[in-house]
Amino acid sequence: MTGFLILAFLILLAGVVAVPLATRFGLGSVLGYLLAGMAISPLLSALRVNVEALQSFAEFGVVMMLFIIGLELEPKKLWAMRRRLIGLGGGQVVLTTLVLAGIVLAYGVRWETALAIGMILAVSSTAIVLQSLEEKGMLKSDGGEASFSVLLMQDVAVIPMLAILPLLAVGGVGTGAASAGHGDELNLVANLPTWLSGVVTLAAIGLVVFVGAYLVRPVFRFIAMAQLRELFTAVALVFVIGIALLMSFVGLSPALGTFLAGVVLANSEYRHELESDIGPFKGLLLGVFFITVGAGINFPLAMEHFGEVLFWAALLITAKIAVLLVIARFAGIRRQMAWLFALSLAQAGEFAFVLISFAVGNRVFGQDTADMLLLVVSLTMLTTPLLFILYDKVIARAYCGGKEPVADAIDEENPVIVAGRGRVGGIVARMLQAAGFAITVIDYDSEHLELVRKLGYRTYFGDATRPDLLHAAGINHARLLVVALDEREQIDKLVKYAVANCPNLHVLARAKDRNHVYELWSYGCRDIVRETYDSSLRMGRSAFEALGIDHQQAMAMSDAFEEMDRTSMREVANLYDANVPPSRNEPLLAKVRELRQEWDPVLRAQMEDIIHRTR
Structure with missing residues (x-):
């Protein structure tokens, strides 16, 4: 128990210290988490912490993130993205794999190993890219949506990669498990005939759709009877974890399964409830994941082969940017959006850690190659926030034209x-x-x-x-x-x-x-x-009318609320201190509590008087 508390304290403290500092200097939270992991790496080594095991646990933050993103996408919108998913995403995976494999092959590596390395490095970091785009408010931009399409297709592409990698082993025969690099995981389809494995997989996907469409609403209505917030949170977690577990059982990506469930629930009345319940866990686990990436860097090996690692990381980023710019041109993505698309996806991704482990287990390449690949992947992930800064400070300002x-x-x-x-x-x-x-x-x-x-x-x-x-x-x-x-x-x-x-x-x-x-x-x-204030007042007014209050009454009640809100807001505004967060400004909080006690009964009396007066 003590060891767990020490580990939790170190990780949380590192994040709490590093992230605000990184954000303050315009580096973004992702780079802050990565630097925090690098800072505590010696301590974790001294405590003999299994960073890889911790990273596997923290990867569930990616699963939760895709679930929340799925909640924002209606099925119609996802169908409308089908061309981008297949064209942009499929084109990026295939073309990048071939280009990277060709570069590695030119250095005298056997073609099977070169192809395996090309596939592994073609996949980008879903966690870092989506988190960074969301923080900067660019996820809904043309470049952001194109990046999301590619990332989603990459998650799907990992499945055939896991099937292809064992065929590239020395001698053509793989010896590892058929799971995603975790031989001790339960896989219900591992020993089934191909046709039956496909049937079971499709049945699992159908079950996810059925649960999302028909079971979630009745369950939440039942839980609502207890009127306990923590039960909503527990059910939301059970739902997400259960779907991730089901996907793992049939050899699919848990992130892909929860994304599908999120899309099914995009039109649900419980969508916002699920977002608010899952959000804090998603953010915390993503932070821990980024910290483990920083902590997992093999610094002695990196120092010994620093020039080589730097060369391959730079070559990988350059090659991926070039491929992505070509794809963006053919897809009609222009100007600064093309650069946003290319720079955001230029790194290798977290799935590379899984694929590298899987390739070693299946004797596709040796541990020495795997160690170098892990360093290159980690370095490119560390570089990603810097590429976003390059976009913000140079490219976005210059509109890709090279001058202001x-x-x-x-x-x-x-x-x-x-x-x-x-x-x-x-x-x-x-x-x-x-x-x-x-x-x-x-x-x-x-x-x-x-x-x-x-x-x-x-x-x-x-x-x-x-x-x-x-x-x-x-x-x-x-x-x-x-x-x-x-x-x-x-x-x-x-x-x-x-x-x-x-x-x-x-x-x-x-x-x-x-x-x-x-x-x-x-x-x-x-x-x-x-x-959003006036539109919110209009919605409140419409809510009154929907509950049977006539239009004139609803207008008067809305006006009464607006007058109270504006008056109280002026009093609170005089206590605002730009140097103190509102949540820690005690005079401001005390004033809000005082005004609520004073104004809430008055407003309630005004509302009731309006209703009775007009009846």
């Missing part, structure tokens, strides 16, 4: 300046123009502006946070600045500048959430609109 885009020259000064013409700013701009106000609109999305201009709207291309551009637009003489940018950091930067340098300017700012309202208030902005 030139902003439009603004040749007019209007009383209203709108920064950002996206989902929010576009509607505001149209309303103002419809009312006859002269406005100057600035936006940094060149592709979106091209469409807007074709529709007849005059918009200037440029970074609205740049002081020189704001002065060219006449900010010193303007009456109103509407800040409708998408990025929170850009909103903060522009609001700070405008409030500090233009005291007579009315600043109307878009806020991402409640805490962002407090932050903008602390900068001196006094006209702030939460981007």
Whole structure:
């Protein structure tokens, strides 16, 4: 028990210290976890911790991550992705395998070994790529969706790879187990005829679909009767673990099985409940997985063959980027999205550890080759966050053109300046123009502006946070600045500048959430609109009407709630401290509790009075 507590303490402490520091310096959480693992590697060795066994356990975080991603994909959307899955994903696996095998073959390695190495290194890291894309909000972009399609197809491709690898053994005959590198695992189809193995596998997939479609809802309704939150969490874990176990029994990827279950449940009313219950476990296990990757690096061997490992890692990343850029061109992925697609998938993946172990067990190559491959895979995984930084700092800014885009020259000064013409700013701009106000609109999305201009709207291309551009637009003489940018950091930067340098300017700012309202208030902005607030009020109003309250009553009740919320929010905003997280700001928390005790009974009385008054 003591040994387990020491291990848990070390891993959690390393993550808690390293991740905030890495995030603070713009390195991302994934690189923080990897560095944390490298830092505690000597301690784990001294404690004789089996890092590989710990990594196998932590890989369940990948399984949970694919389940949650599946919950976000409706079956119709997945069907719509079929061309990308087969074209992008299948093309990437086959072409990358052949290119890498050709490179290895050129160094005098036998073709069977070269082909095995090509297959192993063709697969990218699902965990690192999806986590990084999700953190940066790029998973839904064209490049992010293309990357997801390839990663999903790679998970499927691991299955035929496990069948092919034993055929590449010395002498053509493999001797290892037929499972994914874990000979002690129970595999129900290992000794069955091929046709019967296929039937059992299809039956297992059908069972997953049946459970997701017909059993989950009744089970959750039954659990809801107990009104215990922990039971929901337990059932969610049982559901995910059970499906992963079933997939392992039939020799399939547990991640693939849980992803399929997530897709089946994408339209379920319990989708958000499942996400909230599984999310914390997913995040924690993924963090432990990345730490074990960092801790599993063989540093003595890496130092002894540093130049060789560095060469092969660089060659692997370069070759995969080249292949991915070619595939992106044929798939119609252009400009910075093509680079996002190529850079995000340039590493080897966590499945490589499983495939390497499986190949050694089946005598495809020796342990010396396996050790070198493990170092190359680990180094490329460590490099991935740096490639994302390269994309953010260089490629995205240059729009793949090699230089910073030139902003439009603004040749007019209007009383209203709108920064950002996206989902929010576009509607505001149209309303103002419809009312006859002269406005100057600035936006940094060149592709979106091209469409807007074709529709007849005059918009200037440029970074609205740049002081020189704001002065060219006449900010010193303007009456109103509407800040409708998408990025929170850009909103903060522009609001700070405008409030500090233009005291007579009315600043109307878009806020991402409640805490962002407090932050903008602390900068001196006094006209702030939460981007989802009005739609939430409208949904609440519709909920009242759905419960039998007439339209006028629902409007009055919604207005009462809005007035209370705005008044209390101003009081709380005055206690906000940008240097202290809201969860640790005791004066702010105390004020919220005080206002709830004061306002909740008043609001309830107002609501009841409205209902009785109109009856």
